[in-house]
Amino acid sequence: MPNASGSTTSTWMETADLPTFGPLDGDARVDICVVGAGIAGLTVAYELSRRGKSVLVLDDNPIGGGESGRTTGHLSDMLDEGFHLLEFLQGAEGARLAFESHRAAINRIEEICRDEEIDCDFDRVDGYLFAAEGQSPDDLEKELEACHRVGKSDVSPVDRAPMPGVDTGKALKHPGQGQFHVLKYLAGLAAAIGRRGCRICTGTRVSKIEGGSPCRVETDGGPTVEAGSVVVATNSPISDWLAIHTKQYPYRTYVVSLEVPAGAIPTAQFSDTADPYHYARIHPVRNREGKADHDLLIVGGEDHRVGEADDFDARFGRLEAWARERFPEAGEVEHRWSGQVLEPADGLAFIGEDPSGKENVFISTGDSGHGLTHGTIAGMLIPDLILGVDNPWAKLYDPSRKSLRSLRTFAGENLNVAAQYADWLTGGEVASANEIAPGSGAVVREGLKKVAVYRDESGTLHRRSAVCTHLQGIVRWNDLEKSWDCPCHGARYDPKGRVINGPAPMGLAEAE
Ligand SMILES: Cc1cc2nc3c(=O)[nH]c(=O)nc-3n(C[C@H](O)[C@H](O)[C@H](O)COP(=O)(O)OP(=O)(O)OC[C@H]3O[C@@H](n4cnc5c(N)ncnc54)[C@H](O)[C@@H]3O)c2cc1C
Numbered sequence: 001m002p003n004a005s006g007s008t009t010s011t012w013m014e015t016a017d018l019p020t021f022g023p024l025d026g027d028a029r030v031d032i033c034v035v036g037a038g039i040a041g042l043t044v045a046y047e048l049s050r051r052g053k054s055v056l057v058l059d060d061n062p063i064g065g066g067e068s069g070r071t072t073g074h075l076s077d078m079l080d081e082g083f084h085l086l087e088f089l090q091g092a093e094g095a096r097l098a099f100e101s102h103r104a105a106i107n108r109i110e111e112i113c114r115d116e117e118i119d120c121d122f123d124r125v126d127g128y129l130f131a132a133e134g135q136s137p138d139d140l141e142k143e144l145e146a147c148h149r150v151g152k153s154d155v156s157p158v159d160r161a162p163m164p165g166v167d168t169g170k171a172l173k174h175p176g177q178g179q180f181h182v183l184k185y186l187a188g189l190a191a192a193i194g195r196r197g198c199r200i201c202t203g204t205r206v207s208k209i210e211g212g213s214p215c216r217v218e219t220d221g222g223p224t225v226e227a228g229s230v231v232v233a234t235n236s237p238i239s240d241w242l243a244i245h246t247k248q249y250p251y252r253t254y255v256v257s258l259e260v261p262a263g264a265i266p267t268a269q270f271s272d273t274a275d276p277y278h279y280a281r282i283h284p285v286r287n288r289e290g291k292a293d294h295d296l297l298i299v300g301g302e303d304h305r306v307g308e309a310d311d312f313d314a315r316f317g318r319l320e321a322w323a324r325e326r327f328p329e330a331g332e333v334e335h336r337w338s339g340q341v342l343e344p345a346d347g348l349a350f351i352g353e354d355p356s357g358k359e360n361v362f363i364s365t366g367d368s369g370h371g372l373t374h375g376t377i378a379g380m381l382i383p384d385l386i387l388g389v390d391n392p393w394a395k396l397y398d399p400s401r402k403s404l405r406s407l408r409t410f411a412g413e414n415l416n417v418a419a420q421y422a423d424w425l426t427g428g429e430v431a432s433a434n435e436i437a438p439g440s441g442a443v444v445r446e447g448l449k450k451v452a453v454y455r456d457e458s459g460t461l462h463r464r465s466a467v468c469t470h471l472q473g474i475v476r477w478n479d480l481e482k483s484w485d486c487p488c489h490g491a492r493y494d495p496k497g498r499v500i501n502g503p504a505p506m507g508l509a510e511a512e
């Protein structure tokens with residue numbers, strides 16, 4: 001089933017029963033308008049509904065139709081950067097608050113599941129971090145000490161991670177990690193939002209957001225919303241033009257899931273210290289009677305900057321080989337898919353007031369591999385900011401923050417963005433549209449112009465300008481997910497040029 005991004009790959013969550021909602025059918029006035037019904041938007045909406053606010057959630061897709069529907073469902077406080085690097089980037093207190101907030105997010109999800117009786121396979125498991133092949137385990141010692149300094153005192157060294165196929169050598173055991181089925185969780189949140197009298201409208205694309213008192217939200221379909229505050233939870237913000245997009249960078253990441261007999265592998269989470277790292281977890285699959293049927297071994301990694309690789313078969317192959325070596329019990333591959341994450345320059349999400357200065361507008365972005373906990377932190381932090389309640393995490397996640405210590409990443413990644421504009425001068429991906437196979441696309445140079453040409457399955461050509469409507473990068477064809485992706489700041493368009501996600505404000509222009 002194609003998802004919001006037009007992809008035909010399948011994820012391990014495709015069977016969830018999601019509630020459906022209609023589009024916004026008239027003007028509305030509410031306390032808070034939330035744009036985006038992924039984990040960030042629905043958690044913010046849920047928490048505000050609990051505080052008695054009138055909330056309207058708008059999304060142009062079904063709930064969970066963005067990156068939340070493509071996740072692997074780890075709820076982890078073993079942060080990707082590692083705490084010894086986070087101490088450098090954020091200072092000792094910042095690293096402590098980062099740990100505290102991610103652990104609080106896992107606890108909050110567990111609490112919400114209990115309070116709202118959401119059956120989403122939530123489970124607590126141990127996480128294991130081990131040295132990647134060819135890497136020294138010495139860094140694990142440094143990480144263990146940093147974990148204890150930030151207050152993560154339950155982390156302990158063990159002789160090896162419980163992976164049946166290889167001796168990983170020394171590993172760090174992180175108890176109390178979480179995992180769940182995200183779409184079932186979002187369905188439960190949506191129901192709880194509805195029970196408190198708040199509304200969700202899907203099929204409603206937001207085209208413009210004005211700050212103020214009140215704020216004003218315009219939709220493609222015509223209706224407008226006036227709201228005391230607007231929360232932009234569109235993964236990549238559509239309210240800010242530049243500020244945030246120089247501080248986070250789009251990466252594509254890959255996942256395979258393999259069938260294993262129920263209980264054959266310990267239910268745990270695993271990650272190594274490679275860059276990009278590999279990660280794996282076990283998810284029990286139940287049959288209709290609720291009994292254990294089989295387990296899924298979900299393995300991810302092989303990330304690259306958007307637009308810089310198209311060898312996805314090789315990447316899936318390497319993930320599968322990595323999994324089979326470590327888990328000889330692994331059977332057939334059940335699913336293969338990819339998704340996009342936004343990597344923040346200094347390791348943490350941007351959650352708080354819109355940095356472009358729009359009054360009463362808030363954003364949540366910079367998800368990295370921890371978007372599920374970051375999105376839940378947004379749900380705990382943004383309502384406090386809106387209601388004027390002090391929150392100890394506000395400064396850490398402030399979208400306007402500047403981090404001198406991440407200057408090297410900032411400079412390197414933005415040089416990479418600048419280099420993408422050289423595409424204006426190069427030839428096309430193919431010499432002519434004749435070389436494009438049915439169901440595929442390519443950028444073709446026509447004189448001074450670059451044209452994004454898609455040939456549909458019946459052979460008809462669809463031509464759009466290849467110039468991204470955000471800041472005029474040149475898009476590239478993503479043959480795995482069947483989309484046009486912009487390597488500059490991660491905007492995506494479907495094969496016919498309709499925008500899938502920001503920061504692009506509109507679809508690709510018609511090719512002249
Ligand atoms: C393969 C993969 C594996 C991952 N694994 C993990 C993991 O194990 N643990 C973890 O913590 N994180 C993980 N992540 C990251 C995490 O899944 C995401 O960061 C998170 O789900 C993003 O949630 P969100 O609510 O910010 O965005 P989304 O879920 O993308 O929601 C944004 C919503 O905004 C809507 N929208 C956008 N523009 C508009 C507009 N103009 N008008 C109306 N609606 C609009 C979209 O339709 C979408 O529904 C993973 C990501 C990927 C891709």
Ligand code: FES
Pocket residue numbers: 468469470471472473486487488489490491502503504
């Ligand atoms: S996403 Fe910024 S130029 Fe395309």
